[in-house]
Amino acid sequence: MGDRKLENVGKWALAVGSWLVSYLFGGWSGVLGVLLVFVVMDYLTGVAAGWMSGELRSKIGMFGIARKVFIFAMVAVGHLVDGILGDGHLFRDTVAFFYIANELLSITENGGKMGAPIPSVIKQAIEVLKGKGGNDNDKGAGTGAST
Template sequence: MDKVLEGLKYAAAGAGGLFAYLFGAWDALIIALVIFVVADYITGIAKAATQGKLSSAVGFKGLLKKVMIFVLVMVGTVVDKAIPAANHAIRSAVIMFYIANEGLSILENAGELGLPLPKTLKSALEKMKDEKPEDVPAEEQE
């Protein structure tokens, strides 16, 4: 039993090290991103369910988009590692962009579910998302 626990400790340490290498750190930004991604997916399902448009194909496509968000965070982290002077600025910018994007989507979903939307929250998220990627159609950014 002790060997099993020791093996689990090594596995957890290895997983933590891999995570830190790929995503930079388990900090407030990445925690916020995880929360926003999960919340957006849940509110998207709720919106689709209330509109009678629930679809496993659409849900799977949504999951793939969420996975791609984290792939882009990994890319930003690697670029930061390649440019030490960047000091995590690229990773942080990528994460903040997607926090804002997911947050605006959550607000949109909540609005379509009939909830009142706090203007200050929407304004703050719009300020975080200061620019849209040029090569992504606007309808795919929401």
């Protein structure tokens, strides 16, 4: 009987999670998938860079996690604005591209702190993504090991 209860809890959790993703983000998309991967990669490379430099701190790590949650909150805001204005996924995706560019920039900065060479094609991709996200400034980008 306990296994069946656990199975039902799992089904409910999946249903609520699916509803939440649908409501907050308008469903899942390739753009959101890329953003999720970049967010995780940025956090992990930030931890690695902090560890290698001897600057790894739990407080900085918690700040980084809070920052990552904020990124997805802003993407949700973009989707909700789309719903009000009837613009499909224009704002959601623009916000996502903005953060994808910032996360990619931070990943490359973390790689640089670890002594890894950064291919020029990645640097070019950052510039293209900045344009798609309407990113005309670098505020908040590249927080290094704190992400």
